[in-house]
Amino acid sequence: MEVRLEPAVVNGFRFAGVSAGLKTEAGRKDLGIIVADTPIVASGVFTTSRVKAAPVIVAQEHLRGGRLQAVAANSGSANCFTGKAGMRLAQQSCAALAGSVGCPVEFVVPCSTGVIGHLYDLEKYRAGIAEAVTALQPAGLADFASAIMTTDTHPKIASTTTRVGGSRVTIAGCAKGAGMIEPRMATMLAFVVTDAALRPAQLRSIMKNILPHSFNAITVDGDMSTNDTLLLMASGTAFSPPLADGDLSKLENAIGSVAGALARELVRDGEGASKLVTVEVRGARSESEADRIARAIANSPLVKTAFFGCDPNFGRIAMAAGKAGVNFNPDLLEVKLAGIKIAARGALNVAALAEAGARMKEREFSVNLDLKMGKASARVTTCDLSYDYVKINAEYTT
């Protein structure tokens, strides 16, 4: 499955991104909309934070029926910790787009990202919606992706095509996020659209299956956002249901590939990141135990600074694995770093460390642990912890 990091036209959808003046930097795009030609099936997953932003609460309500026609996503303000005024603002924002599109307000899903604790200006927002509606076009995904950026250095877009049921199906998506990234249900903001025809239950099942291996398998800093949202939308123009089981799983793979590519793009653009590191744990007794060890390594600041310094520091990897609260036998543990076996059978392979360190100079490498206790495995993608992470987060308010 070839996934391209570029936009694609997906029948049934139009996109736009405009500058509505919601960001403090003049002229930067900050309001994006997605409009489907008719009401379509959609599924969303959201942050599990106890401090949920107003648009997340409204989006969950509006998606209860499994259908939507439009998405309004702004940067510049997260509309989080804004009390009743924030809830009213999220609803008025949906109403603004619903009025232009001519659909019920419940068919609009709102998303916000940016500073916490502040409202945005409703009049500017309404003017932006009016402008965006006139700018809608099938090839507008890149504009939409730009409008939702905050500390991202570039828009993250991915697309692919596949054949199911004799029809060509296109899947495209975009995401934003560079910090406050350890999604537990979804990442900051991500949108995946397809022209496949899917029943709501099929769409929910695909969502559930692709999440653990895409947006829930990444971390930049172990911090979960208050606004995390992933929306998956299917316009159904590509073919008529029902799909055979084999085609459904082929489609799920294609959607999962786009979601996985977007998730990796988030980590690659992680705040201050200079390395993309895949931490894989296998030989575990359960997936959840493998995942806990992989996350402990992927989130350890000592491990992440060693990645930045190209330091083949086995001790920190062993320390992080040890603190995960999972029972394993260190004497059986086997560790590969950047493809080089640096520890096995309770002993460090000192002679191999220099070669591992040299290979850590690459932009991407992996850490592989084998616990040799079972058959379960897990994989988490992370980045390094650099001077620039401190700079970005100490010198600017987000």
Added chain:
Amino acid sequence: MEVRLEPAVVNGFRFAGVSAGLKTEAGRKDLGIIVADTPIVASGVFTTSRVKAAPVIVAQEHLRGGRLQAVAANSGSANCFTGKAGMRLAQQSCAALAGSVGCPVEFVVPCSTGVIGHLYDLEKYRAGIAEAVTALQPAGLADFASAIMTTDTHPKIASTTTRVGGSRVTIAGCAKGAGMIEPRMATMLAFVVTDAALRPAQLRSIMKNILPHSFNAITVDGDMSTNDTLLLMASGTAFSPPLADGDLSKLENAIGSVAGALARELVRDGEGASKLVTVEVRGARSESEADRIARAIANSPLVKTAFFGCDPNFGRIAMAAGKAGVNFNPDLLEVKLAGIKIAARGALNVAALAEAGARMKEREFSVNLDLKMGKASARVTTCDLSYDYVKINAEYTT
């Protein structure tokens, strides 16, 4: 209770610290011993890591009877992930000191700190023990404290005196550690001695009571070491048991004050730290829920970089509280930063942020959350995340 950050003589104990050549830097002290005049009651708590160092495993065995006569602690090598050779080395190290002191090998407790995956040289170690035994003196605590340092910038020592049962009791201790610090049972290495007379059960009870408020209430980087050890030793020369209940709790307070002072010193000397920040959560339904929120804030890299940047970033504090997995109502949350109320009743107090930011320029400040849901509270002490943290951990192998 006045706790001084300086050594004291504690009757019944002698200390020494020498350079045995175990560290790569020539001439730095790297082997410390504590010897009691006779076998005494002692209690130890150790790392809960699944990757336990050999000296931790040996120390746990030797302390099973609740008595010891000597402690041998080295820096330069953690003797961790060293398999059977490491276990043998820890036992031979105990035997070397037991031979000089003239006590059973089971009365010696070994501790090691330094690089993981490497053995130290037994011959150098034995020569160091012989030299240290001749250097033993009642006023030797500062030498011992220097010998166990790794990335610490200075030795951490604390002492106090109190009167119990009509006798003057002295308590003194030292600790080491600057990174890999989020002890769950004890910190890297810490030693507290007293001349109080205590039964083993009393000593264990004191240990259990002081831990949650001292070494288990701090974090530098959320990373737990493989060698964490806290030893509490009582020589019993100050008075004859039994103690009245009131005196026992007075003694517990005094020991707790010394442990708390040492724990704070670890954070103050945290790798790259420029701020000491106390995070207090109250109004929670249980202590454990308060502790989870306090730790989520104290370990969040986004919160810690904001501390470094003196950025009164309410959003990151709210984000970290929200991800802790504890149910609370954001509309009730009240947050003080450096003594200034910055959020209450679901709204950010924007006008107060500048003053909070100005007060964050102090070397020490606090973050206080009130969940207004119950009566339980918890407190965790942490530090900021600075350029120097990245420098220390990216440019040197530990």
